[in-house]
Amino acid sequence: xxxxxxxxxxxxxxxxxxxxxxxxxxxxxxxxxxxxxxxxxxxxxxxxxxxxxxxxxxxxxxxxxxxxxxxxxxxxxxxxxxxxxxxxxxxxxxxxxxxxxxxxxxxxxxxxxxxxxxxxxxxxxxxxxxxxxxxxxxxxxxxxxxxxxxxx
Amino acid sequence: xxxxxxxxxxxxxxxxxxxxxxxxxxxxxxxxxxxxxxxxxxxxxxxxxxxxxxxxxxxxxxxxxxxxxxxxxxxxxxxxxxxxxxxxxxxxxxxxxxxxxxxxxxxxxxxxxxxxxxxxxxxxxxxxxxxxxxxxxxxxxxxxxxxxxxxx
DNA sequence: TATTGTTATACTCTATAACTATA
DNA sequence: TATAGTTATAGAGTATAACAATA
Numbered sequence: 001x002x003x004x005x006x007x008x009x010x011x012x013x014x015x016x017x018x019x020x021x022x023x024x025x026x027x028x029x030x031x032x033x034x035x036x037x038x039x040x041x042x043x044x045x046x047x048x049x050x051x052x053x054x055x056x057x058x059x060x061x062x063x064x065x066x067x068x069x070x071x072x073x074x075x076x077x078x079x080x081x082x083x084x085x086x087x088x089x090x091x092x093x094x095x096x097x098x099x100x101x102x103x104x105x106x107x108x109x110x111x112x113x114x115x116x117x118x119x120x121x122x123x124x125x126x127x128x129x130x131x132x133x134x135x136x137x138x139x140x141x142x143x144x145x146x147x148x149x150x151x152x
Numbered sequence: 153x154x155x156x157x158x159x160x161x162x163x164x165x166x167x168x169x170x171x172x173x174x175x176x177x178x179x180x181x182x183x184x185x186x187x188x189x190x191x192x193x194x195x196x197x198x199x200x201x202x203x204x205x206x207x208x209x210x211x212x213x214x215x216x217x218x219x220x221x222x223x224x225x226x227x228x229x230x231x232x233x234x235x236x237x238x239x240x241x242x243x244x245x246x247x248x249x250x251x252x253x254x255x256x257x258x259x260x261x262x263x264x265x266x267x268x269x270x271x272x273x274x275x276x277x278x279x280x281x282x283x284x285x286x287x288x289x290x291x292x293x294x295x296x297x298x299x300x301x302x303x304x
Numbered sequence: 305t306a307t308t309g310t311t312a313t314a315c316t317c318t319a320t321a322a323c324t325a326t327a
Numbered sequence: 328t329a330t331a332g333t334t335a336t337a338g339a340g341t342a343t344a345a346c347a348a349t350a
Contacts, residue, residue, distance in 0.1 A: 008299060011219040013203035018275055018287070019185045020200055021294040022178035024221055026171075027341080028301050033171045034316085045317070048172055051165035062331060067163040069176055074318055076333060098326045098331040123170055129300050130293045135170070137289045141282045142173040147160060148281050149180050179318080186339085197340070214308060226341055228310060250308040250349045 029126055036122035040115045041085070045070075047119060049078050050112040053088060053102050060099040061090075069151060087111055181278055188274035192267045193237070197222075199271060201230050202264040205240060205254050212251040213242075221303060239263055 014020045033044050052067045065075040079102060082088050087108035093099035166172045185196050204219045217227040231254060234240050239260035245251035
């Protein structure tokens with residue numbers, strides 16, 4: 001029934017809304033990454049934690065939270081799961097007994113590698129649509145914006 | 153204690169990840185919009201629905217869902233709330249008795265206007281950081297990406 | 305058979321508040 | 328007093344599955 005125009009089109013009001021567009025694109029991309037990470041057994045924010053811990057070599061949870069721009073309670077929960085799966089360990093800090101230092105295990109490094117590859121694959125559809133020079137503009141804007149807005 | 157470097161910096165691994173950057177920027181902007189919409193009594197997705205219904209003048213819920221790129225069950229729930237608050241009405245379709253046609257009330261149009269202004273104000277911090285020509289690049293990329301990926 | 309709308313349910317992501325232990 | 332981490336809780340945003348009515 002109905003000779004439907006099969007092209008899905010955004011409502012004009014939404015096609016000019018930064019909030020809507022950023023949100024929907026982010027969700028679409030995250031769905032793709034989530035799917036690709038399933039066989040690896042990771043969720044996107046867990047991969048983020050592994051990446052940051054790897055970047056820092058070893059860091060207090062509070063530092064991880066700061067580098068991810070996430071609340072420390074969120075990081076605690078994510079690290080709980082990663083620790084249970086032996087992807088990282090919590091060590092006591094020698095200099096501040098309140099802190100827990102987080103470090104990747106060999107297994108964690110392996111899963112990080114697999115996860116990164118899977119995520120990269122999942123993002124290929126994005127990069128088939130967004131050209132490298134366009135992405136570089138976007139990337140710089142996004143980083144600037146994220147780092148400019150104070151974490152509440 | 154500690155002469156802390158107060159600049160919050162992203163972990164390098166995340167500063168090049170489209171998934172992470174899009175997600176975090178979207179959430180930051182949405183938090184700002186959510187805050188600005190509070191006095192108006194709207195959540196961001198509710199404003200989205202009002203905008204789309206206004207764009208379409210009057211439309212079946214399925215059309216609204218398609219134009220928002222949202223699932224129809226999500227739209228049902230959002231419209232439930234908006235209808236209870238008398239911001240829109242559901243009418244029976246004369247041509248297809250399965251459909252419900254949605255239309256803004258005068259109050260709905262008024263709230264839409266207030267909400268749009270509030271959202272625009274909230275996005276000013278974003279536009280202080282992202283230049284108009286940069287945003288135009290981003291906007292086109294985001295629209296292209298959203299419209300290219302088939303809704304699952 | 306396929307589509308519209310509804311309902312029940314569930315999941316991801318993330319935060320706030322209150323706490324303990326340190327500093 | 329302030330910070331690090333934990334726990335309990337909550338909420339926004341969105342989807343899937345199953346269903347009734349209709350096409």
